[in-house]
Amino acid sequence: MKIKIIGSGGCVSTPKPCCRCSVCTEARVKGVPYARTGCSLFIEDGNVLIDTPEDINLFA
Numbered sequence: 758m759k760i761k762i763i764g765s766g767g768c769v770s771t772p773k774p775c776c777r778c779s780v781c782t783e784a785r786v787k788g789v790p791y792a793r794t795g796c797s798l799f800i801e802d803g804n805v806l807i808d809t810p811e812d813i814n815l816f817a
């Protein structure tokens with residue numbers, strides 16, 4: 758089985774919407790890998806998404 762980890766940032770993505778802390782500000786400026794989406798897994802055999810947060814639309 759071939760899987761791809763799409764997001765590994767935890768239950769809340771970084772940067773958090775409207776947050777002005779230094780971590781979120783740096784993530785907005787530098788992007789990936791500082792910017793991280795919520796946890797998500799893709800199983801390539803069968804094209805199945807698992808535990809996908811709403812920020813998956815960044816990859817559409």
Ligand SMILES: [Zn+2]
Nearest residue numbers: 773776778781
């Ligand atoms: Zn923040």
